[in-house]
Amino acid sequence: MKPAVLPELAPSSLRHRVTDVLRSAIVGGRLRPGDRIVEEDVSSQLKVSRGPVREALRQLEQEGLVVSYPYRGTEVLGVSQEEVEDILVPIRLTLERFAFRHALPLLTAADLDALASLVASMHSAAAIGDLDRLAEQDVRFHDLVIARSRQPHCQQIWRTIEPRVRAHFRRDAPAHSSPFELPDEHQQLLDALRGRDEATVLATLEGHIRTYSSVDPAAPRDDRGGPRRGQAKP
Amino acid sequence: MKPAVLPELAPSSLRHRVTDVLRSAIVGGRLRPGDRIVEEDVSSQLKVSRGPVREALRQLEQEGLVVSYPYRGTEVLGVSQEEVEDILVPIRLTLERFAFRHALPLLTAADLDALASLVASMHSAAAIGDLDRLAEQDVRFHDLVIARSRQPHCQQIWRTIEPRVRAHFRRDAPAHSSPFELPDEHQQLLDALRGRDEATVLATLEGHIRTYSSVDPAAPRDDRGGPRRGQAKP
C-alpha cells in the first residue's frame, strides 16, 4: 500500500469524545441557549473525570458554542440571526472559496467517489425525510473538500464556524428550504469539481452558500445568552 | 455609582495567565513556528501544575497558534502569507465592519476619550520608535471598539483572528509601513467615529485594514509546521 489513501482515523482521546458528545447535544438542540453545563454532571454521566470535561468546555468556548464565567460556570450560547447572516455566513464564504480553490487540483478520483457517495446518501436521506442524516452528509461533503485543501488555518476556522451555523439552522430556522434542493446543489458542486474548472466551481459554491444565508426573514431573532446571575431553583 | 463605567477587570485565573504568557511568547516571536511546547517544561518554569497549562494549550490550539497531535505533543504553527491575505484579513474586515457598525451608536464620551488617549500614546510611541507599544495600542484600539459592539460571536472570532495576524506581521513582515502612518490612520478612524456617520466610518476602516493586507510581495512565504515525527537530539 504505497499511495496513502486510508481515511486516517480521527484522534479519539477522551477529551475529543467528550467534546463531540457535548457539541452534538448543543448543535442537535438537546442543550439550548441559556442552559447551564455543570462539569460534575457531565463527568459523572459520561463516567470520566472532570479533567477531560474541562478541556472539552474550553474547546467549545473557543468554538463559540458556550461561554464560561470564572468560578460561576458554563452555559450554552445562542446566535443571533444577524450575526449568522452578517458574520458567520460571509466568513464561511471566504473560507470555502479559498478551500475549494486549493483543493481543486488536489482532489483524487477516490475523493470524488467519496463525494459522490455522500451525494447519493443525501438523495436517499431526502427521499425518506431523514433530515439529520441529510445535514450530516452535507457537513461531511464540505469537511472533505476543506480537509483536502491542506490549509491548516482554513480548516481550523472552519471547525469553529460550522457548528454555529448548523446550530442556528437547526434551532432557529429548521425549514429553510426544501430538503430536495440540498442533494441537487451538492450534485452540481460535485459536477463542477469533476470539471476541474475553478471559475465554475466558485460560482456554483457561491450560489450554494448564499442560498443558505437567505432564511425566512420573519423568523424570530435570537439574542439570548447574557451573563447569568443567580441560578434556577429545583 | 449608578452608571457602571468601571473598566471591569479581566478574569485572572491561572489558566488565563498561562495562556497570555504563551501567546505573547508566540506573537512576540520568542517561540517560533516548529518549536515544540512541552507541558512539563512550561508548568515547571511557571511554577504551576500541568492542568492549567493543558487548558491554555487547548485554547491556543483553537486560536490557531499551535497544533497538537495526540500523545505526541504541541508545536507552534506558522501562517502562510497566502492564508493571511486570503482568509485572515478578509475575515477581519468582515468582523470589524460589523463591529464598528454596531458599536457606533453605543460609544460613550468616555470610550471616545479612551480611544483618543490610545491614539496619543501611539503618536508618542511612533516618535521614539517603540514598535512594541505601537502594536499594543493598535490592538487595544480595535479591541475596545469590538468590545463595545456587544456582539459575542464577533468578539470571540476576533480574539482568534487577531493574534495570528499580529504574529504574521511581527514575524514575517516586520516593516510593512512607516510607523507614522499607524497613529494617523487611527486618528482618522477616531474622527470618523466622533462624527457618528456610519458610511464615513466604514470607508475609513476599509482603507485602514486594506493598507495592512498589502504587504511587501517579495517577503518569503512561510508554510512551515507539518506533523512532526521524531525529535531533535540535544
Add this chain to the structure above:
DNA sequence: AGCTCGTTAACTGTCAACAATCCGCGATGC
C-alpha cells in the same frame, strides 16, 4: 422594612500521582 454581614452549599480552579501511548534504538531472525 431595608441594609449589612457571616454562613453555607454548590460549584469551579488547582494540584500531584498514576496510566497509556509514542518514538527511537538495539536485538533478533532471515
Add this chain to the structure above:
DNA sequence: GCATCGCGGATTGTTGACAGTTAACGAGCT
C-alpha cells in the same frame, strides 16, 4: 544487509482529592 520485534525513556492523557470563589440565605442591626 535488511526488515521485524520488543524494550525503555520521554511525554501526554486521566484521575481523584483538595483549595478557593461565588451567590443565595438568613440573622442581626438601624
